[in-house]
Amino acid sequence: MTAPETRSATPADLLPKRPRGRPRKTEGERDDGNRRQDLLAAAARLFRHQGFDATSTRDIAAAVGMHSGSPFYHFKSKSALLFAVVQEGMHAAMARQAQALQPPGLTDPPSAQMRRLIRAHFDTLLGPGNDFIPVMLYESRALTAAQRSALAQLQDDYEAAWTPVLQALHASGELQAPVKVSRLLILGALNWAVQWYDRQKGLSLDELTDAAMALFFARKR
Amino acid sequence: MTAPETRSATPADLLPKRPRGRPRKTEGERDDGNRRQDLLAAAARLFRHQGFDATSTRDIAAAVGMHSGSPFYHFKSKSALLFAVVQEGMHAAMARQAQALQPPGLTDPPSAQMRRLIRAHFDTLLGPGNDFIPVMLYESRALTAAQRSALAQLQDDYEAAWTPVLQALHASGELQAPVKVSRLLILGALNWAVQWYDRQKGLSLDELTDAAMALFFARKR
DNA sequence: CCTACCGATCGGTAGG
């Protein structure tokens, strides 16, 4: 087995070499929160592909055409930037989940509700440009303890929505394993898709959702 | 929401403050490969709990009572150390898997084979002191491209063993989703357990295996 | 495997 010398190259297109200078700003206009949003999106992309520790605040600054010290005008620390990324990801995820469970659908059979929960989760995980939640799943260790416990609260809320649906499926015999451990195993199966799902080729998100439903839940007799 | 200042403290017991001096070495005795093994075990533990980038080679040296430059006498680079950890993890995993599939069991029904595959996988993931595979699952991004492709070969071999068993379960109707995506989803569900499983409280590995079997596979009619 | 060290990089800041 060979032992190569160089760490796999950072995709060059992720990192513009130099700041692009001041962003265009027409007279009297303010940038409002746009620069902050730019930083968040760039940080999410870089944290996802290189990891939190392997991404410098200089990388992030360069990605949005700022100089090295400027991100600290918008965020008081690198870890605060990470927390903002993760927070934004969870808020989007919960909005998407709420849409999946909107009143009209609440009278559907449990399996239809579950299908919509899973489909929404795949959107959140695998939808185009959704780097925020993958960062949350794989980089949260770099958060401070207090940030992590704030995040855990959001995650608990998100996961709690699955329990009544799983209970109904268990009662009908469509779910044959205990509800609590099923929730953990199912969410794990879905979350892991971040590691292997390729939007370009293979399954669509609808097909992936069908496969997950067929794997976890028995057809009703 | 508060924005705390300090990154969550590294558990103090993971990091002895100073080298403990030369390891005891009785007259005429050699350490053979023990020091190398010590480094591997310490690196696995630290990489797992702090991440690769957040662990310095000085941390690893101190954990085994060496001075800062000494790990480079055993490994030519930090990334070579990571690769050795990951390689050792995969070799142990494949040995454990081979045991689960030994000849006497090959005449068992597919569901019994699957149960042993899953149980072996949980041993590999969650058994006491098994930090090597969790490191592989969450830190492989830091490998060089060549190291990563060598690893991918090992992983393919490991996962290939699941396919015939899943095919048999599909043929018998116990597995209702397509084989390929089922393998990906199932392994994801199991791998994610690294994130939440707590050996101290709750389920045993046998109970966890039962739950997984009940979740994924229908009772045979 | 230790000693002593180097060049590079990093998060963060003062002052504007």
Next chain:
DNA sequence: CCTACCGATCGGTAGG
């Protein structure tokens, strides 16, 4: 948000 900078830390090495 830029300029100019600091102290700390890091992977790695030469020479023994």
